[in-house]
Amino acid sequence: MAENKSEKKAEKKDKLFIDDSYTPVEYDPQYILMVNNLKKYFPIKDGLISRTVGYVKAVDGVTFNLKRGTTMGLVGESGCGKTTAGRTILRLSGEKTGGQVLFNGREVYDLTNKEMRAMRTKMQIIFQDPFSSLSPRMPVGEIIGEAVREHNLVPKGEFSDYVDQVMDNCGLQPFHKDRYPHEFSGGQRQRICIARALALNPEFVVCDEPVSALDVSIQAQIINLLKDLQEKYKLTYLFISHDLSVVEHISDVVGVMYLGSLVEYGDTTDIFRNPLHPYTKALFSAIPIPDPTVHRNRIVLEGSVPSPANPPSGCKFHTRCPYATARCSEEAPCQREVEPGHYVVCHLFDK
């Protein structure tokens, strides 16, 4: 009981830190998801009474809009906040610190618990590691069907057929229903995860590195499956990955993150053909090309990623940027549309 109280108190304290420094955006019906200057800080506790001594700025200013039926790829190094951004959009990691998440025009963080519960069927997530995200004690049919029953999506009599159908869509056989996750290979498990997400008939799915843990030939199967399902059900994906070639293949729009912020975002072809931000350029130059005759000039970044608990002043990339000027360390750049639909956060493009 006492523990509970102190937890609540701590939560209240953290809630005090809310950043309201964003300009609200108007809902535009062509976008299923509008994210405006989203922030998520995690408190660092220290000392005997767990005082908050600072914040890890995991997501610090992410702004993008996502059209219905398209895929947005989110790339960046590990620890840059891709996953936290995905989870924060789904309201899966507690309260946000600042910004807006409009899903179908409604602020996700303003919903009551009951409304949120209903909304959950519309937004789903596929996790990275299919080995740890499936309960080992549940048969596959139950894993896939549990949420369907909880939300009363189909009448009781049709439940079994419905699960069969979902499994069939994801390339699983009906007799797999009574098996347990440990009986499946990595690719099959990822199919189960996908089936679990799609069983609720969602509109928007966050795919958090769905193919990183899989073998190359299995990767292709899962990517094809995701694409087929998108076409069939008009799904919208937020595809988080650090594998740039996969992201280029599957996405319509790409966002590049560095240290919690979105530094560049635009159409996939624009970004890959003409990367503008110095970080994006360096990142893309590091992609290994499966052709021994091609030798690309690699841009090597000096130093390592700064700590997100204590990010550099001004532009966060200025400590490693080859084009950094005095202005970069003082003033934070804001998002600018350089080409139609191609946004960059960098002082180099202030004109």
Added chain:
Amino acid sequence: MARKKPEGYLSAKDSRRISRYNRKVTNALEKQHKRKHVPESEYLTQMKDPNNTVEFDNLHSYFFTDVGTVKAVDGVTFEVPTGKTVGVVGESGCGKSVTSLSLMQLLQRPQGQIVEGEIRVNMGDKAYDIAKMPLEKMQEIRGNYISMIFQEPMTALNPVFRIGDQVDEVIKLHDKENLSKHEIRERTLKMLDMVGIANTEGVYRMYPHELSGGMRQRVMIAMALACSPRIIIADEPTTALDVTIQAQVLDLLRNLKDKINSSIMFITHDLGVIAEMADYVVVMYAGRIVEKGTVEEIFAHPCHPYTIGLMASKPVVGKQVDKLYAIPGKVPNPVNMPNYCYFKDRCEMCVEGCSGDYPHEVSVSPTHKVSCYRYYDGKVGESNG
């Protein structure tokens, strides 16, 4: 009506039979291994080509498990020329790691054993056969001549020892010059500096958890290179890393290889990395080599359907395709391998001959060899099988 037995069902009798057989085989092999004072002549051998550092010759490494014998490596033959990098590609479970572990004699014993074949290692003036090497001799070779960079830098480093102590230990263990404590420390700092760690004094006193993934992998490389080995086995050294750090680590390995003039055996499933790093490529599938050749040959004219499928299934930046090619089906059960071509059931380019025996190696060019019936026309008998 007899109930249908599920797939992979073993009766108690079968199970006992397998255990008995395993025990018999592994005990005999273990005894062989653990002998003391083995005369050198027993494992002394001749290199086929003195320009090679390692020659794998018809290597068979089996695992004697409770459900049957798993032929993890089943007749693998290839060479690692001095000063070159050989890339080994394949899906997980195809035996690429087991091949490299056999070279280090690090197979999980007693279940895992090299049962047949030779691994010849060039020691300069003489050559040794690793497959016949007794345990006590192996210790002198590991680290000094052959060393390994493991895949997961987090699990491969000991979390309760400082970085400095862990690198020191390697040098101390393989030290032949009777270095003092201070000299060992100096050498460790030099190694850390060589792999591009800026704050060497600081890192020397740090624990693994204080370092990032890329830094840890650098420490692993420093440990592997501490005794200037002639052969470096890199087992997926960049799989757990980001592209930017991966690029740094690859550059580092390439430069270091030239600096100490050693050969690298590079194991990965990323074809992009292979294209950048390797001089020769070996493609493995289900414990056997399906194709080998120089990197240009493999990438310009992939011959085996598996190699072709592998290349088509990986999206390439700058190349647009509507649908990725996915190799249908899955790898056959390693306990019950078919007696025809292992890839036949997944192959979309089958010809009539495919239901015959496992195809032997066919030379497409002097360096390019492939095991596939599609290249048999008129070339049968040319190959060594």
